[in-house]
Amino acid sequence: MNPLLPVRITKMSGAGNTFAFIDGRGRTDWKKIESELGKSRAEIAQLVCDRVLGLATDGFIIIEDPSEGYDFNWDFYNSDGSTAEMCGNAARCAARYCYEQLDEKEISNIRFKTGAGLVSAQILGNGKIRVKMPEARVIQNPIELETKSSSKEKFVLVNTGVPHLVQKIHEFVDSVNLKDLAREMRNHEDLKPAGANVTFFAEDVPGKIKAVTFERGVEDYTLACGTGAVAAAFVSSLENSLNEIEVQMPGGVMEVHFFANDAKPLLVGDAVFVGDFQYSSEAVK
Template identity: 40%
Template sequence: MIEENLVFYKMHGSGNDFVLFDLRQVKVAEQEMEAWAKKLCARGFGIGADGLIFLEPEEDTGASYKWHFFNADGSRAEMCGNGSRCAAWLAVKLGLAPKEHTFLTDAGLIKAQVIGEDEVKVQLTPPKDLQLNILLDLENKEWKVHFVNTGVPHCVVFREDVQTTEVANLGRTIRFHSHFQPAGTNVNFAQVVDRKKILLRTYERGVEVETYACGTGAA
């Protein structure tokens, strides 16, 4: 049950938005976190967010704190790039961590650095599980896609024009494709503009819509 008069923090990284709680201020049993995420992240009925983050002190690994990250649908995620920037900034403001610190996620230890008032750098876990030139049968057509895990699983589809791509329908189809089960995958549609610029649109697993940005997808 969610109590009234809770202290929470609402933040976003490039439009990817989150509700955050400091577990020193709010007591939530781990088995209740999924239900909290579903209720509080619901747009129009809750606070509204792409994900829910709980922060608590960490002693066993030497990290400053650990997080519990949940997508809007209540599923637990290993990592989130934009969420990690929000968490690091808030942890420093709350005195939970120094400006340069590490914190523990389900993907491993993440290094973070808060610079000034509004800049945060994080070092993601090394990419793994690279698969190139995967052929998928989608909508009676063969599609060439790629896969890499940058803390969470990502399928990458290169397109000539991402603006005309039906991200919701095609993203959902790939996200639940049998090739990526049982975990499923985030889906990134990328357009290479030049050597210094890539346009990216992402269908996020667990949010189940296109989000404004995705840090691990950009990585």
């Protein structure tokens, strides 16, 4: 019988955005197992996120011992093995994972070191987590990008921890037919080398929008995107001068709160445990 590796991988969902977590702190066996696998973290991320040989997740996060001034460090990977500075849904899931799975229940306010700097999260109870996001800022408004068909599309380019091209559309259903445009814009020549996520949103009524994000590293629409929800809400708030926006994404609802004296918005939403998984040594050869 092929033995199971002594590393537990936990799958979680934040509004339908799914992530796999490993406790990679020094007190665990992870460093030893990682060394024995002989794979890069990008390769491990691709395996863990795989829809056949993995957990079919959008991202992979290793929780590590903290740097000074933080509670935890995280090392984040998209499903294709690429890295990302920040993910709001992952931050909510990471907070609940650390709070409930890593024996840190005395810490209800958790400070993570991420590629985008400090991200803090607060456990609200009932599976709800509030995350203080990185500064939301406009990079260019508008930005006009030429398509392969020589037409031009207008977006607002914002950064909410990662870059997003945001476009308001008339009806949310129109986003179905805009996926090819999103795929093209994500790698647009004017945005190289990093590219950008592409987020479309439609307004139901002031303060309530529907949004979807085409994410770098996943290369498709995802059920939810925390930085995308903030990006769409940010552009909507600039139009309507509103401080609180409800964002409905395909996987669930989030709330985004803005403050006149603080450029860092709050993102509130759920974080759900899906299950635990262990690999056999045969599957990771």
